[in-house]
Amino acid sequence: MATGNYQSAIGNWKSAMNLYDRIPNNVNLSEDKKLQRALEKWLPNYLDWWREMGPEGFQEKDVWLRTAIDVGSEGWAHFDYVRMPEYRWGIFLEPPQPDAKVGFGDNYGRPAYQEVPGEFRNALRRIIVTQGDTEPASVEQQRQLGKTCPSLYDLRNLFQVNVEEGRHLWAMVYLLHGYFGRDGRDEADELLERRSGNPDKPRILEAFNQPCDDWLNFFAFTMFTDRDGKYQLSALAESGFEPLARTCQFMLTEEAHHMFVGDTGLGRVARRTAQLMKQGDVRELGGIPLDIVQKYINFWFSYSLDLFGGEISSNSADFFAAGLKGRYKEREQYTEHTAANETFTMAVVEDGQLKSREVPLRNALNEVLRGEYVKDCEKGLARWNKVLADEGVSERLYLPHPRFHRHVGEFAGHAFDLQGNLISREEFERRKSEWLPTMEDREYVRSLMHPVFEPGKIANWIAPPAAGIKGKPFEFEYVRL
Numbered sequence: 001m002a003t004g005n006y007q008s009a010i011g012n013w014k015s016a017m018n019l020y021d022r023i024p025n026n027v028n029l030s031e032d033k034k035l036q037r038a039l040e041k042w043l044p045n046y047l048d049w050w051r052e053m054g055p056e057g058f059q060e061k062d063v064w065l066r067t068a069i070d071v072g073s074e075g076w077a078h079f080d081y082v083r084m085p086e087y088r089w090g091i092f093l094e095p096p097q098p099d100a101k102v103g104f105g106d107n108y109g110r111p112a113y114q115e116v117p118g119e120f121r122n123a124l125r126r127i128i129v130t131q132g133d134t135e136p137a138s139v140e141q142q143r144q145l146g147k148t149c150p151s152l153y154d155l156r157n158l159f160q161v162n163v164e165e166g167r168h169l170w171a172m173v174y175l176l177h178g179y180f181g182r183d184g185r186d187e188a189d190e191l192l193e194r195r196s197g198n199p200d201k202p203r204i205l206e207a208f209n210q211p212c213d214d215w216l217n218f219f220a221f222t223m224f225t226d227r228d229g230k231y232q233l234s235a236l237a238e239s240g241f242e243p244l245a246r247t248c249q250f251m252l253t254e255e256a257h258h259m260f261v262g263d264t265g266l267g268r269v270a271r272r273t274a275q276l277m278k279q280g281d282v283r284e285l286g287g288i289p290l291d292i293v294q295k296y297i298n299f300w301f302s303y304s305l306d307l308f309g310g311e312i313s314s315n316s317a318d319f320f321a322a323g324l325k326g327r328y329k330e331r332e333q334y335t336e337h338t339a340a341n342e343t344f345t346m347a348v349v350e351d352g353q354l355k356s357r358e359v360p361l362r363n364a365l366n367e368v369l370r371g372e373y374v375k376d377c378e379k380g381l382a383r384w385n386k387v388l389a390d391e392g393v394s395e396r397l398y399l400p401h402p403r404f405h406r407h408v409g410e411f412a413g414h415a416f417d418l419q420g421n422l423i424s425r426e427e428f429e430r431r432k433s434e435w436l437p438t439m440e441d442r443e444y445v446r447s448l449m450h451p452v453f454e455p456g457k458i459a460n461w462i463a464p465p466a467a468g469i470k471g472k473p474f475e476f477e478y479v480r481l
């Protein structure tokens with residue numbers, strides 16, 4: 001019943017969008033029959049993937065979710081109960097800018113690309129496939145979490161993130177089908193064939209093959225790994241390939257909620273832990289000790305840093321030169337948009353020592369973007385530390401040095417401590433149980449994960465949120481079980 005209301009409410013929305021279509025969109029899909037047919041052929045395969053790899057155990061439940069129905073800053077989303085397989089995954093791009101120009105690189109100031117430029121075709125396809133692959137991967141990583149949710153509020157937020165990652169996959173598949181012909185269709189099929197953590201057909205990036213099987217992992221993932229997504233999407237939102245830029249601009253609107261879930265989730269864990277610290281032994285009281293929270297931060301922050309790619313990268317130079325991938329807030333933040341004659345100084349390991357090296361700026365753009373990301377993460381840490389201070393405990397959380405525990409780039413293959421000092425492999429191995437979650441830590445966290453399905457109730461290891469969603473109270477029945 002609720003789901004019927006959802007469909008008619010969405011259908012009745014008075015808007016120029018093509019919401020009656022099988023695939024809601026603002027790209028005039030019904031006028032491009034070939035593309036429409038291709039996407040309608042992909043749709044049942046997507047739904048098969050969703051049923052097989054989407055959230056396990058809740059597919060038939062009504063969940064109070066937002067659905068994108070427009071791109072305006074006002075009223076872009078509709079909130080209602082819906083069963084997840086009936087969610088309306090649509091294709092929404094920000095409106096085109098008249099006279100859009102390439103905003104950076106060698107073609108700076110030329111008209112933006114409305115079609116894929118032949119000479120950049122492979123690079124562009126690779127960028128889109130790599131981004132697209134992360135979206136279903138995270139749904140796969142999180143598919144068991146519903147069974148151990150700390151509250152209905154959190155359960156709903158998990159599913160909100162999941163369905164929107166599904167929509168982000170649609171956003172990338174639209175580009176592959178619409179602009180790349182045959183090989184784009186093949187890539188779109190393969191996006192539904194890879195599986196997170198599967199040794200034979202893994203997801204492309206390593207952070208997306210790591211298990212995310214408890215809620216502390218989930219909050220750290222949405223805080224740190226979804227935030228990498230924000231920076232990748234922001235760099236692509238600057239793209240001279242206009243359909244990609246407009247797609248990413250709208251994805252960022254949804255992405256903000258994902259980071260909110262992680263940021264406030266870890267803040268609520270910090271609050272509860274601080275409250276328990278004042279009462280006695282956190283473990284005995286069934287909470288998550290702060291040192292375990294810190295280890296999860298160390299783990300997910302370092303894996304997420306890897307997602308930016310090597311510190312010195314010819315790909316980053318090529319993508320920038322071609323006008324495909326810009327810097328964070330390229331138009332807003334910079335006045336010089338070719339980055340052709342500048343240099344960037346960074347630390348590298350040479351002859352077993354840290355040395356500084358000057359590299360052409362274009363080759364350092366992964367590192368530049370990573371720097372923006374680190375600054376943003378620091379704000380999250382400051383918020384959590386304010387919670388700890390407000391609760392009257394003196395302990396603090398922090399970010400490890402960006403060189404710590406890296407598997408990609410200049411620092412992969414070397415060992416560093418949390419302060420970024422170069423240490424021996426042996427010392428790292430000896431001390432890593434202080435720095436990264438051990439099997440025992442993970443088992444302890446898992447032992448706390450018992451579902452709380454009653455509206456208004458919350459698990460003991462986390463504080464309730466400051467407010468509910470969209471004006472609803474925390475006690476609202478966000479999921480009807």
Ligand SMILES: [Fe+2]
Nearest residue numbers: 135165168229
């Ligand atoms: Fe996403």
Ligand SMILES: [Fe+2]
Nearest residue numbers: 226229255258
């Ligand atoms: Fe996300």
